[in-house]
Amino acid sequence: MKKLTLVALISSLLLTAPLAWAADQAPLKIGVMAPVTGQWASEGQDMVNIVKLLADEVNKNGGANGQQIAIEVADDGGDPKTAALAAQRLVSSGVTAVIGTYGSAVTEASQDIYADGEVLQIATGSTAIRLTEKKLPLFFRTCPRDDDQGRVLAKHVQAMKITKAALLHDNSSYAKGLAEEVKTILDGTGVQVVFYDAITPGDRDYTTTLTTIKTKAPDIIIFTGYYPEAGMLLRQKKEMAWEVPLIGGDATNNKSLVDIAGAEAANGYYFISPTGPSDLTDPMSQKFMAEYEKRFNTIPSSVWSVLAGDAFKVLVQAASQTEKPTAQNLAAYLHQNLKDFTGFTGPIAFDQKGDRVGDVYRLYRVNPAGTFVLVP
Amino acid sequence: MEFFIQQLINGLAVGGIYALIALGYTMVYGVLKLINFAHGELFTLGAYLGFTLLVSWGLAGTVGVGPAILICMGLVMLLSALAGHVLERAAYRPLRKSGRLSAVVSALGASIFLQNAIMLIWGAKGLAYPADLLPRVMISIAGQPVPLIRVVVFVSSLLVMLGLYFLINRTRIGMAIRASAIDQGAAKLMGIDVRQVIAIVFMIGPALGGLAGVMFGICYGQITFTMGQIYGLKAFTAAIIGGIGNIPGAMLGGILLGVIEALGAAYISMSWKDAITFFALILILVIRPTGILPERVAEKL
Numbered sequence: 001m002k003k004l005t006l007v008a009l010i011s012s013l014l015l016t017a018p019l020a021w022a023a024d025q026a027p028l029k030i031g032v033m034a035p036v037t038g039q040w041a042s043e044g045q046d047m048v049n050i051v052k053l054l055a056d057e058v059n060k061n062g063g064a065n066g067q068q069i070a071i072e073v074a075d076d077g078g079d080p081k082t083a084a085l086a087a088q089r090l091v092s093s094g095v096t097a098v099i100g101t102y103g104s105a106v107t108e109a110s111q112d113i114y115a116d117g118e119v120l121q122i123a124t125g126s127t128a129i130r131l132t133e134k135k136l137p138l139f140f141r142t143c144p145r146d147d148d149q150g151r152v153l154a155k156h157v158q159a160m161k162i163t164k165a166a167l168l169h170d171n172s173s174y175a176k177g178l179a180e181e182v183k184t185i186l187d188g189t190g191v192q193v194v195f196y197d198a199i200t201p202g203d204r205d206y207t208t209t210l211t212t213i214k215t216k217a218p219d220i221i222i223f224t225g226y227y228p229e230a231g232m233l234l235r236q237k238k239e240m241a242w243e244v245p246l247i248g249g250d251a252t253n254n255k256s257l258v259d260i261a262g263a264e265a266a267n268g269y270y271f272i273s274p275t276g277p278s279d280l281t282d283p284m285s286q287k288f289m290a291e292y293e294k295r296f297n298t299i300p301s302s303v304w305s306v307l308a309g310d311a312f313k314v315l316v317q318a319a320s321q322t323e324k325p326t327a328q329n330l331a332a333y334l335h336q337n338l339k340d341f342t343g344f345t346g347p348i349a350f351d352q353k354g355d356r357v358g359d360v361y362r363l364y365r366v367n368p369a370g371t372f373v374l375v376p
Numbered sequence: 377m378e379f380f381i382q383q384l385i386n387g388l389a390v391g392g393i394y395a396l397i398a399l400g401y402t403m404v405y406g407v408l409k410l411i412n413f414a415h416g417e418l419f420t421l422g423a424y425l426g427f428t429l430l431v432s433w434g435l436a437g438t439v440g441v442g443p444a445i446l447i448c449m450g451l452v453m454l455l456s457a458l459a460g461h462v463l464e465r466a467a468y469r470p471l472r473k474s475g476r477l478s479a480v481v482s483a484l485g486a487s488i489f490l491q492n493a494i495m496l497i498w499g500a501k502g503l504a505y506p507a508d509l510l511p512r513v514m515i516s517i518a519g520q521p522v523p524l525i526r527v528v529v530f531v532s533s534l535l536v537m538l539g540l541y542f543l544i545n546r547t548r549i550g551m552a553i554r555a556s557a558i559d560q561g562a563a564k565l566m567g568i569d570v571r572q573v574i575a576i577v578f579m580i581g582p583a584l585g586g587l588a589g590v591m592f593g594i595c596y597g598q599i600t601f602t603m604g605q606i607y608g609l610k611a612f613t614a615a616i617i618g619g620i621g622n623i624p625g626a627m628l629g630g631i632l633l634g635v636i637e638a639l640g641a642a643y644i645s646m647s648w649k650d651a652i653t654f655f656a657l658i659l660i661l662v663i664r665p666t667g668i669l670p671e672r673v674a675e676k677l
Contacts, residue, residue: 171647198647202606204596205393207386208638209646215379228502228598235507235597239523241514260598262507 027063027070028325030055030315031090031119032308033100033110035078043102046305047124048073049296051099051312054288064319076101080109091117096327099311102304104128111139120327122311125304132353138331140354142307142314142343144274144361149249150181152272152361153222157182157247158189162219166195168209168233170225178224178249194218201229207236220245227252230269231260238265247271253364253372263370270375272361274303275345279362279374285344303345303360310343317341382520383642384635389522391634392530393595396588397611398618398626399537400581406621407557407577409476413483414463416608417490418456418582422589423599424498425452427505441510449590456586457579463490464578487604495601502600505593525595532591536584537627543580544623553577557621613653617660619667628668633657 032051035044055071063069072095074086083101087110090098098114101107102125114121115136123131123141132139157165165186169179176198186193194216199209210233213221221244223230230252237246238261250273258266277289277300288309293299300306318333319325335354340347349357363375397419404412429435429448436444467486471478513524544550555563556573564570592607593599610633618629633653640652660668 197645200647200649202603204592204598204603205386205390207389208383208641211379211382211386212642212646228600231504232596232598239512241521256502256504259504260502262597265507 025067027068028319029070029072029093029095030312031072031074031093031095031098031100033074033076033083033086033090033098034308035102035106036073036075038078040078040102042301043125043305044075044078046300046302047100047102047308050292050300050305050309053292053295054309054312054316058316064316064325065321067319067325069316069319076106076110078103078106080106083107083109084113086110087113087117090114091119095119096325097122097315097330099308099315100124102126104131107131111136114138118327120315120331122315124308124311132355135353138327140311140314140331140334140350140356142310142345142348142356143304144359145355146177147181148359149272149361150178151185152359153178153224153247153249154182154185154189156270156272156363157186157220157222158191160220160245163190163192164194164216164218164220165191166213166216166218166221167193168195168213168221168223168225169198170201170229171198172201172225174251175225175249179222182222182224199225199229199233201225203229204232205236206233207240209233210237210240210242214240214242214244218244220247222246223248223252225251227254227257228260230271231257231266234261234265234269238262245270250274250361255372258366258370263368266366266370267368269366271364271372273364274360275362275374276303277301277306280306280344281374282342284342288344306344307360310345310348313343314338314341314348378520379642381518383638385517385520385522385526387635387638388530388631389526389634390637391614391631392526392533393588393592393607393630394611394614394633395627395630396529396533396536396591397585397607398614398630399533399540399623400584400588401612401615402618402620402623402626403540403584404577404581405615406623407553408468408574410468410479411483411612411620412581413480413608414467414486414490415581415585416604416611417487417494418460418463418585418604419589419592419607419611420494420599420601420604421459421490422452422456422586423593423603424494424503424589424601425455425586426590426593427498427503427599430509431506436509445510445590445594449587452586452590453583456589457583460578460582460585461575463582464575468578469574487608491601491604498601500601502598505597505599507597509594529591529595532587533627533630536587537623540580540584541623549573549576613657616667617657619670622667622669625667625669632668 032048034047052071055069059068072093074090076083076086083106097120099122104126107123107126120138125143127143127146129146167179167183169175183193195213230248247270252271253273289299318330322329322333334350339349345360347358351357364372365375367373401415426448429451435448463486467482471482514521515524552568552573555568556570560570614629614633615626617632618625636656637653641649644652
């Protein structure tokens with residue numbers, strides 16, 4: 001049945017392509033699998049809104065390579081079981097490619113269904129490493145991988161031209177994993193890790209920790225945990241009048257950090273995080289965000305839904321550059337020919353595993369007023 | 377050596393907070409033989425009430441920081457005492473005759489109730505006392521710079537302990553409290569209104585918890601609705617190390633716990649800090665099952 005649809009689709013394309021009459025062509029079907037309901041509903045709704053807005057724009061301008069684009073939405077509810085059903089529905093409705101979804105476990109539940117149905121999938125918020133380690137030929141993602149953050153964090157530390165770093169985590173699997181990643185990378189470089197240990201999250205007194213770290217005289221402290229502890233560390237570091245810089249990961253990207261530490265102590269704190277929708281600096285993104293705001297009265301709440309927009313953009317790019325937009329052809333284009341494509345979140349390219357090449361993470365710094373500023 | 381002194385001071389500062397909370401625990405236990413598990417939440421309540429008075433109502437802006445903090449502490453102690461009284465009437469008094477186990481379960485229930493009530497009133501997201509509430513003053517102790525606020529916390533807990541000790545041992549109400557602690561039946565026969573004594577104890581204890589909450593907020597800034605759990609547990613441990621029911625013991629236990637924590641983290645392992653601390657607790661209890669300064673039991677003979 002599915003093969004039949006594919007054959008029908010291809011033959012119809014073969015028939016109509018030479019005529020290049022947009023109106024006569026069957027539209028290119030792109031599915032959006034998103035958590036429109038459930039705990040991540042706001043993410044899912046933003047994803048759908050962004051993709052639909054972009055699709056309208058593309059269709060108004062004549063479509064991709066003259067072919068109109070039809071968007072098919074399926075709700076995964078943020079739940080793996082629902083996702084499996086949604087994936088089956090999209091496959092049988094004959095989509096060529098699917099954008100989504102947000103949670104890693106949810107994406108994982110749908111991966112094999114799309115692979116069997118020969119549908120190209122671009123996940124947008126699923127950062128778990130294992131998803132691309134399966135080497136599925138039609139799977140891509142526009143979001144970074146969990147180990148990217150460690151790489152970027154280490155890169156920025158190295159760029160600061162320092163020799164001694166203290167590494168601190170909080171024993172949570174996220175923070176410890178990130179710290180180990182950073183340590184492994186730094187160990188092979190000129191930066192020596194002079195201190196590596198964990199604090200107890202939930203504590204309020206880290207003076208003992210800071211006093212111990214101070215004896216190792218590091219040039220920087222890298223903290224991979226969450227914002228409540230980062231805030232306390234900054235505050236008590238200030239109380240000790242110790243001027244060593246502190247750098248953290250994306251779990252400290254929270255405005256409460258400044259309330260906890262106080263603006264004076266938070267001043268100069270570095271952290272890396274994917275750019276938020278309000279920080280997208282290029283004119284193309286800003287124009288789109290303005291349009292989005294005009295239509296939906298608010299900007300997307302996080303970067304993850306913007307990555308769905310990027311997924312759509314690369315699909316349109318691939319469709320307009322390939323003769324027959326089948327899943328295989330699109331995937332081949334994305335793997336080999338897509339280089340430095342301008343997405344909302346920076347240049348986009350994919351490696352052979354389908355992971356995004358290039359950094360989504362940016363360096364932020366807290367300014368004296370207590371606001372997070374993007375470091376260019 | 378400098379490192380040791382600095383870490384010792386760090387430990388003493390944390391110990392001061394533990395001691396302040398432990399005093400409330402021990403006070404209630406001494407009289408009622410009841411471990412008031414809700415004490416940690418009364419500490420949290422104090423911190424939140426202090427935040428509302430000082431920051432949300434802008435008390436600090438209207439009368440100046442110094443007086444504002446003193447007024448705030450007084451009001452919070454009063455309100456915490458009231459909360460303690462209500463708690464006693466609602467959760468403990470009806471169960472007075474039904475054995476200690478029911479009272480412990482009721483105390484746990486009260487603790488969960490209070491924690492959730494705080495979350496629903498002030499929100500699940502933590503709050504933070506402004507960092508510039510007090511000017512950052514450093515003083516020098518044994519050649520080490522120490523923030524003044526830490527010293528103030530430590531000295532206050534010492535003063536509170538002395539005040540409490542004086543109240544219990546030198547006043548009429550203290551005599552009534554001691555008498556009720558030893559034998560409630562005999563105290564009744566001597567014309568002591570034991571019910572009233574218990575009510576008073578249940579106001580003093582929570583008032584101290586509330587005071588500790590405000591000081592904690594001013595000292596550390598960040599407050600969350602769950603913090604009563606971990607600090608309550610630490611203070612409870614401190615009270616046991618010192619000998620539960622004994623007022624100087626709570627002070628000693630709190631300080632000892634703070635110092636063990638700081639030195640354990642500094643010299644053995646930071647990640648194992650809590651494990652080391654509680655191992656020390658077990659060790660102390662093995663050697664002295666009643667704690668370092670046990671409640672005086674000779675009077676019972």
